[in-house]
Amino acid sequence: MEKRTPIAVDQAVERVIQCRVTGETEYIDIQLANGRILAEDLIADHDVPAFNRSPYDGYAVRAKDTLGASVNTVITLNIVGHIGAGSVFDKEIKRMEAVRIMTGAEIPNGADAVIMLEDTNTNDDNTVQISQEMNFHQNISFQGEDVEKGSVLVSKGTKINPGIIALLATFGYQKVPVSKRPVFGVIATGSELLEIHQPLEKGKIRNSNAYMIIAQIERAGGKAKYFGQLSDDLDKSIKKIGEILNEVDFLITTGGVSVGDFDLLPEIYHHFGAEVLFNKVAMRPGSVTTVAQLDGKLLFGLSGNPSACYVGFELFAKPIIDSYLQKQMIGLKRAHAVLAVDFPKSNPFDRFIRGHVNNVNHQLEVKPSGKDKSNMVHSLANVNCFIHLLGGTEGYKKGSIVDILLLD
Numbered sequence: 001m002e003k004r005t006p007i008a009v010d011q012a013v014e015r016v017i018q019c020r021v022t023g024e025t026e027y028i029d030i031q032l033a034n035g036r037i038l039a040e041d042l043i044a045d046h047d048v049p050a051f052n053r054s055p056y057d058g059y060a061v062r063a064k065d066t067l068g069a070s071v072n073t074v075i076t077l078n079i080v081g082h083i084g085a086g087s088v089f090d091k092e093i094k095r096m097e098a099v100r101i102m103t104g105a106e107i108p109n110g111a112d113a114v115i116m117l118e119d120t121n122t123n124d125d126n127t128v129q130i131s132q133e134m135n136f137h138q139n140i141s142f143q144g145e146d147v148e149k150g151s152v153l154v155s156k157g158t159k160i161n162p163g164i165i166a167l168l169a170t171f172g173y174q175k176v177p178v179s180k181r182p183v184f185g186v187i188a189t190g191s192e193l194l195e196i197h198q199p200l201e202k203g204k205i206r207n208s209n210a211y212m213i214i215a216q217i218e219r220a221g222g223k224a225k226y227f228g229q230l231s232d233d234l235d236k237s238i239k240k241i242g243e244i245l246n247e248v249d250f251l252i253t254t255g256g257v258s259v260g261d262f263d264l265l266p267e268i269y270h271h272f273g274a275e276v277l278f279n280k281v282a283m284r285p286g287s288v289t290t291v292a293q294l295d296g297k298l299l300f301g302l303s304g305n306p307s308a309c310y311v312g313f314e315l316f317a318k319p320i321i322d323s324y325l326q327k328q329m330i331g332l333k334r335a336h337a338v339l340a341v342d343f344p345k346s347n348p349f350d351r352f353i354r355g356h357v358n359n360v361n362h363q364l365e366v367k368p369s370g371k372d373k374s375n376m377v378h379s380l381a382n383v384n385c386f387i388h389l390l391g392g393t394e395g396y397k398k399g400s401i402v403d404i405l406l407l408d
């Protein structure tokens with residue numbers, strides 16, 4: 001039986017990232033861009049606002065015409081125009097003139113302040129009474145005060161959110177440059193697997209991993225293509241995988257990577273002459289996780305055990321999606337949290353415990369999300385982080401500060 005040498009988790013992640021598979025840019029409709037990764041810097045090609053405009057409904061005036069105005073000394077101005085947002089007053093306002101102006105409309109030439117409607121009295125004879133002095137430039141939204149032409153507003157590699165959509169629309173991006181999503185083929189292996197519509201049979205289980213992985217791929221920003229199940233038959237598996245490899249950027253299999261008699265993945269990698277980057281990682285769960293490289297494509301052999309499969313995806317496949325999308329941040333975000341329960345198991349290897357983190361009294365508190373065995377599925381439902389406990393320790397006490405990796 002083949003003897004495998006475990007490598008450290010960081011080293012394994014590094015080997016995957018070193019493959020530096022990066023994707024291309026595609027242009028998509030702005031209405032589909034939320035959540036995608038911006039592929040070019042967003043640079044302002046004009047000022048915002050692009051013209052001086054009124055922040056209020058009121059009158060555009062010349063501040064010096066209001067000099068000396070007070071409740072006792074009311075000043076009367078002639079109304080020479082009336083504009084709403086989108087309209088312009090194309091003359092210039094002169095001495096003792098005002099233009100009735102609505103929020104968002106361009107400040108007329110000659111005007112240098114806006115007085116709010118509530119602070120005026122409009123007469124029937126097209127005049128307006130003003131009983132307060134206005135300052136030069138009072139109540140004006142200036143050209144470029146929001147965004148100056150030429151500034152970098154959002155950097156390449158940022159995940160697009162609704163606020164960024166507002167900026168993209170402001171600058172006329174009907175089509176948005178985004179990183180193409182990598183296509184991951186997904187295959188489940190094992191003669192014990194039933195598809196989800198099938199009734200249970202003796203000795204068999206339903207294939208849950210494939211659907212879990214598809215959801216993980218999508219959460220991470222990739223595209224999944226499901227190719228169904230392979231039974232433990234070497235020739236058929238080789239043929240199928242050979243066909244699939246032409247259609248995808250990456251391949252994920254689940255199951256069949258350990259040392260069992262029907263664990264065929266090692267032989268399949270060998271058949272294709274794939275370079276195995278590692279086939280044992282010093283971690284629990286997912287120690288059997290294998291990653292191989294073939295013609296610039298990465299093949300992820302995730303464990304069949306559901307929790308080990310989940311963890312293997314997040315630790316090794318998610319970073320390559322980030323890197324393919326040219327995201328600024330690669331891999332899961334780290335934080336510190338207080339361990340809310342004792343964790344007495346000793347750790348020869350690093351552990352990535354499915355955890356649930358909460359904000360309790362302004363402090364992050366974490367506990368296992370359920371039973372901590374790699375062949376279990378229930379604890380995955382409530383997982384929003386991994387608790388990373390270092391190898392070589394004798395367990396952890398409640399109250400210890402631990403590292404967590406955030407999933408959402």
Ligand SMILES: Nc1nc2c(c(=O)[nH]1)N[C@H]1C(S)=C(S)[C@@H](COP(=O)(O)OP(=O)(O)OC[C@H]3O[C@@H](n4cnc5c(N)ncnc54)[C@H](O)[C@@H]3O)O[C@H]1N2
Pocket residue numbers: 188189190192193205206207208209210254255256257258259260263285286287288302303304305306308374375
């Ligand atoms: N002698 C040894 N046995 C095992 C070792 C070892 O080092 N020496 N490692 C154990 C560890 S750790 C893990 S993890 C598993 C890994 O097994 P495989 O990746 O080879 O996966 P399978 O043997 O195909 O299946 C394991 C387990 O998972 C269930 N399974 C498989 N596919 C699915 C699926 N799509 N959905 C849900 N559940 C699935 C399968 O029925 C098995 O129960 O090996 C240990 N053994």
Ligand code: MOO
Pocket residue numbers: 283284285286287288289303305308374375
């Ligand atoms: O790869 Mo296994 O977890 O370590 O169950």
Ligand SMILES: [Mg+2]
Pocket residue numbers: 255256257258259260262263304
């Ligand atoms: Mg096995």
